[in-house]
Amino acid sequence: MAKKVKYYFDTESLAYKKIKTSFKRKFAYVGGFILSSALFGFLCFVVLLNTTFFETPKDRLLTREIETMKLKYSILNKKMDQIDEVLANIEDRDNNIYRAYFNTSPIPDEQRKAGFGGINRYKELAGLNNADLVINTSKRVDIISKELAIQSKSLDEILKLAKEKNKLLAAIPAIQPVKNEQMKRIASGFGYRSDPFTKARKMHEGMDFTANTGTPIFATGDGVVKNADNSKSGYGNHIEINHGYGYLTLYGHLSKYNVRAGQRVKRGDIIGYVGSTGRSEAPHLHYEVHKDGKVVNPINFYYGNISAEEYTVISRLANQENQSLD
Known part of the structure; x- marks a missing residue:
């Protein structure tokens, strides 16, 4: 295909003359085209990065890590369910067997299950991805830790009572005051x-x-x-x-x-x-x-x-x- 030739009308000579493009103008045209193309391409790349249609290797890695984290938290919560069950059994025996045997008052559920008052302990976790999962799991860990501390203290008390069993049995008013x-x-x-x-x-x-x-x-x-x-x-x-x-x-x-x-x-x-x-x-x-x-x-x-x-x-x-x- 033949290259198009452009002309202009010269009013002085009253004739058509061929338009000649200088090298600088040609270079400017080419440079502008390249620059605009690069800018357009960059903008398209940025848009694609923020859509689900384009996923970088780093994104895929982060996605796998998040799924792995969710799985680990799920396993952790199942283990805490088992711990809750075992701890509830220990607490029941503590109140209804050990403490009943040594004739001491049981620990009320209100004290064992009491929450944490005051400031928000989980404020720094609120901005994380999957914040609800992380916060709820953290709360469960804290509550179980507190229940374990209370139960540990209770068992220390039971152990002390066991060591003082003879004193306890001798102290209980167990005879008639008159023969x-x-x-x-x-x-x-x-x-x-x-x-x-x-x-x-x-x-x-x-x-x-x-x-x-x-x-x-x-x-x-x-x-x-x-x-x-x-x-x-x-x-x-x-x-x-x-x-x-x-x-x-x-x-x-x-x-x-x-x-x-x-x-x-x-x-x-x-x-x-x-x-x-x-x-x-x-x-x-x-x-x-x-x-x-x-x-x-x-x-x-x-x-x-x-x-x-x-x-x-x-x-x-x-x-x-x-x-x-x-």
Whole structure:
């Protein structure tokens, strides 16, 4: 194909003359074309980089790493599910076997499962790719770590209780405060009874053992005498023994004391003698057992010095709704 020749009309010579392009102009035309083509190509490359139609080797590598990370997090969460199951089993045995055996309070779920208050601990993770996955997994790890710390501390406490088992067993108030052969009868048990003075039905927080004045009273477990005086209204001369492990016993209406405050006593030691001091209708011993600050039925603790037949008789008598002696 022949090259096109361009002409222009010369007004002076009134003739058509051929247009001649200089080398510089030709070079400028070629350079401009090359530059514009390069710029257009660069723009297209940038656009392609930001679309899914064009993936660099680095992008493919990052994609594989992200998928691998998701897989690892999935495996980690499955392992944490297994840890949760094992930990829940340990916590159940801790509360319902170990702590029940050593007669100590279970750890409430609110304490075991408590979250983390205050500032946002995961703020720095919020801007990451797959932030929800990373944050939720981090939370689970933190919660499990806290539960493990609580359980570890609990097992340390159980181990300590196991080492002190003999002390615990000796401290529990496990015998009657008055010997069977020295009792006339169990006058009144634990529960609602008729008041001997007002005849009104009210809560009787202990057991009344009728016996002659001067009958020996025995400490029902090892402990330290908290007080031996008449400071409590209605109890007359009375003794309180702190046995530790949450146990406290009270012996009321004594005729006289055989111990003093601060003195350490053993189960079976004579601590005082039956009387009728204070708000009392007749010679008897009023006996109470407290656990963790709450009054409990003393009949549940007479397993150290009576037979099953004797326990049955005592239980039947104690459960009669009669009149108390104080």
